[in-house]
Amino acid sequence: VNSFKVTIAYDGGGFVGWQRQADGVSVQGLIEGALSALDERAVTVAGAGRTDAGVHALGQVASFSLERAIECDVLVRALNAHLPAEVRVVSADAVPPTFHARFGATSKTYRYRIWTGPVVSPFERAYVWHVPGPLSIEAMQEAAQALEGRRDFAAFQAAGRAPGSTERTVTSSLVAFDRADDCEGLLTYTVTGDGFLRHMVRTIVGSLVEIGRGRRAAAWMAQIVASRDRAQAGPTAPAHGLFLVRVDYPVG
Amino acid sequence: VNSFKVTIAYDGGGFVGWQRQADGVSVQGLIEGALSALDERAVTVAGAGRTDAGVHALGQVASFSLERAIECDVLVRALNAHLPAEVRVVSADAVPPTFHARFGATSKTYRYRIWTGPVVSPFERAYVWHVPGPLSIEAMQEAAQALEGRRDFAAFQAAGRAPGSTERTVTSSLVAFDRADDCEGLLTYTVTGDGFLRHMVRTIVGSLVEIGRGRRAAAWMAQIVASRDRAQAGPTAPAHGLFLVRVDYPVG
Numbered sequence: 001v002n003s004f005k006v007t008i009a010y011d012g013g014g015f016v017g018w019q020r021q022a023d024g025v026s027v028q029g030l031i032e033g034a035l036s037a038l039d040e041r042a043v044t045v046a047g048a049g050r051t052d053a054g055v056h057a058l059g060q061v062a063s064f065s066l067e068r069a070i071e072c073d074v075l076v077r078a079l080n081a082h083l084p085a086e087v088r089v090v091s092a093d094a095v096p097p098t099f100h101a102r103f104g105a106t107s108k109t110y111r112y113r114i115w116t117g118p119v120v121s122p123f124e125r126a127y128v129w130h131v132p133g134p135l136s137i138e139a140m141q142e143a144a145q146a147l148e149g150r151r152d153f154a155a156f157q158a159a160g161r162a163p164g165s166t167e168r169t170v171t172s173s174l175v176a177f178d179r180a181d182d183c184e185g186l187l188t189y190t191v192t193g194d195g196f197l198r199h200m201v202r203t204i205v206g207s208l209v210e211i212g213r214g215r216r217a218a219a220w221m222a223q224i225v226a227s228r229d230r231a232q233a234g235p236t237a238p239a240h241g242l243f244l245v246r247v248d249y250p251v252g
Numbered sequence: 253v254n255s256f257k258v259t260i261a262y263d264g265g266g267f268v269g270w271q272r273q274a275d276g277v278s279v280q281g282l283i284e285g286a287l288s289a290l291d292e293r294a295v296t297v298a299g300a301g302r303t304d305a306g307v308h309a310l311g312q313v314a315s316f317s318l319e320r321a322i323e324c325d326v327l328v329r330a331l332n333a334h335l336p337a338e339v340r341v342v343s344a345d346a347v348p349p350t351f352h353a354r355f356g357a358t359s360k361t362y363r364y365r366i367w368t369g370p371v372v373s374p375f376e377r378a379y380v381w382h383v384p385g386p387l388s389i390e391a392m393q394e395a396a397q398a399l400e401g402r403r404d405f406a407a408f409q410a411a412g413r414a415p416g417s418t419e420r421t422v423t424s425s426l427v428a429f430d431r432a433d434d435c436e437g438l439l440t441y442t443v444t445g446d447g448f449l450r451h452m453v454r455t456i457v458g459s460l461v462e463i464g465r466g467r468r469a470a471a472w473m474a475q476i477v478a479s480r481d482r483a484q485a486g487p488t489a490p491a492h493g494l495f496l497v498r499v500d501y502p503v504g
Contacts, residue, residue: 011374056375076371085377119328122263123308123379125337 002069003097006031006079008060010087013126013240017053018060027051027087031062034082038075039066048101048247049108052198054239056127059090059246063101101247107171107192109245112205112237114187128186129205129241135187135212140175143211143221144189147173147204154228156207158199158236166228169194175208190245199236207234254321255349258283258331260312262339265378265492269305270312279303279339283314286334290327291318300353300499301360304450306491308379311342311498315353353499359423360448361497364441364457364489380438381457381493387439387464392427395463395473396441399425399456406480408459410451410488418480421446427460442497451488459486 008031016024020032028045035043048061070078072092079089115121115128116135147170154166170193178186189205207224210216216234224233260283268276272284280297287295300313322330324344331341367373367380368387399422406418422445430438441457459476462468468486476485 009374011377080371085372086374088371088374090371119332119340119342120337122261122338122340125263127375 002067003063003065003095003099004072004075004092005061005063005095005099005101006075006092007090008057008062008087009090010057010060011126012051012054012056014086015053017055018047018049018051018057024053027057027060028062030083030087031079031089034079035064035066037082038070038078039068041067046101046103048105049110049196049244051242051244052239055242055244056240057244060244061101061105061247061249063095063099063104065097104249105247106250107194107248108196109172109190109192109247110196110201111191111243111245112189112201113241113243114189114205114209116184116187124186126240127243129238131187131209131212133213134184135209136214137175137177137183137187137212139214139218140189140208140212142218143208144173144175144191144204146218146221147191147225151225152228153197153200153225155224155230155233156200156203157197157230158203159230162198166197168196168200173204202237202239202242203230203233203235205237205241209237210234254319255315255317255347255351256324256327256344257313257315257347257351257353258327258344259342260309260314260339261342262309262312263378264303264306264308266338267305269307270299270301270303270309276305279309279312280314282335282339283331283341286331287316287318289334290322290330291320293319298353298355300357301362301448301496303494303496304491307494307496308492309496312496313353313357313499313501315347315351315356317349356501357499358502359444359446359500361424361442361444361500362448362453363443363495363497364453365493365495366439366441366457366461368436368439376438378492379495381490383439383461383464385465386436387461388466389427389429389435389439389464391466391470392441392460392464394470395460396425396427396443396456398470398473399443399477403477404480405449405452405477407476407482407485408452408455409449409482410455411482414450418449420448420452425456453494454489454491455482455485455487457489457493461489462486 018027020026020029045062045064075092113128120130150169172192270279272278272281297314297316327344365380372382402421424444
């Protein structure tokens, strides 16, 4: 058995999400299909982040084992030859068979992109949330920082909550303009943590925008956390502004 | 009568090109449709560059006159409200009624994007030509520079040549990696001139890639020009790597 860790980028626009579903095309399904053709048997893939429908990835990580022996660079080429151009395997590494992309991950980083200018470029239309007009970036930065640490993020979880703890540790939560000299352009929210609840990043972003627009004070963010009540948080920002940027694992 | 100059960006992927055609959706047709709805009469638009099917624009310029009086910022918003997200009016300026976007232009700048790395990002797939493997950038730079000046570009014109002179003046013709520290990534060809024949930039790029791959010497470019024969030039590079970047007009 040969075990692999692959890094994958995808344009999530046309997919039902990472995870295989009863209907529609999933990224997991496409990769499992390509691997099953390669290995001439059914192959199951574990993904680090179960991105929702429409969410993109620059550095999703997946793991799987094959019967067939194959070099990493050959695996990358063979997978990309099978996959549509919307999904690309960026790299592959051999790993111990015990490696699991999701359970082994120590942290994940997501980035959300907001376009604040009046007109959205045709080339960005599928990759930003359009929030025209001035946003108070200082208030957003203060509110974002209040999320760092071990917190119960129940208030930011999608309705129909999954079983299990809603506590997560956010190690970094930052709002910034993409260019240092900018004050009306691409605003990004970048968050790193040991795990994320369903819709958590998008609901944080929806709340940050309420604060940026001045409808709420920066201190509102801590009140949302304390409430543990989804009804207290802001709206869920659209999926197409969100990117899974990278997944980290223990060194060695 | 109120005359306007508008700057337009578009993702050319889904269009038959700038110019109205018997079949298919053109950018000109969309803008004329939006303006005709606004002015409640048929409006004809002149575009500076007649980009082909699949070619993109960051700074196309168009001109037209309306019966109705309208502020420039209102015009931008009204047009964008009518247009699909693939086409955006970036800005509008009032001009004298004699202004003509094509005949008045002093120069146009096109950029062609080539991805030389092994894997194309899903987010770039519709906007680069994938030419994997090393290219001799020095040879390409030398060949590109040989095109600067007043030249007869007949050899780079699409078959079924249009009537009229095939002489044009290229003021700048440059090959460069997008990032100064790069040697395998995004390679761009940027060319400025007083006018371009149909397929001229794409055939120059197809020839430059032959040179970059070492199939031809840099001096081949001057031989193609001297031949004035399309059969001597390289292949036509695909449309989706090409962008009309800007159009310049006399100052004042």
